[in-house]
Amino acid sequence: MSTAAAQTKGDWVLGNYKGAGYWFPGVIESIGGGKITIRYDDGDRETVGINAVRPYDWMIGMKVECNYKGAGDWYAGKITSLAGEKISIAYDDGDKETTRTGRCRSN
Template identity: 70%
Template sequence: MIRNAFILLAAIIALGSSSAYAQTVGDWVLGNYQKSGYWFAGIAESINGGKVTIRYDDGERETVSLRDVRPYDWMIGSRVECNFKKAGEWYPGTIASLAGEKVGINYDDGDKETTTTGLCRSR
């Protein structure tokens, strides 16, 4: 664990301090899933050699560069897009409540929903 922390610190220094990265295994993070440009919530499962393995809240796993990970920063008022009623369509809205993986969304069109972080993403 300490070795991983030193490797992570060295990677952050090498990449520059202008970006934020997962700090330790177990951190809740946002990952740029498949370099899609969208940030999805998950847990850093392992950190090794400048790479982080993320278990996303929807169950997917992916190993990505430290550049494709940032600290989880969603909070009430954050702008997100969510998969409304799991229908496959993503709609923009604002987080109205947040309790672990449960998230209340006020969609821009006036709809409201309580869903999970695994069905939301941000830019």
């Protein structure tokens, strides 16, 4: 596991929220004492060790899971467009959706 290459307040990173094994996008709010506070794109905040953060690397064609229409269930798909926090997904079951990065995660 690599740590974020740039570790500056305001950098966009992926954090392993609550150590659950999924990577969620967020922005570094503060850094100090080997810890990083992340404001995730869904609004949650968490302070974690630097080793629980990795560079934001999402790109078109990458596999992610998203919370389809915010209903609570996660579905696999590929990113078809990405602009800031706006993300479009082509789900494996054929559905498509444009949503926010805060409703998506990666493995």
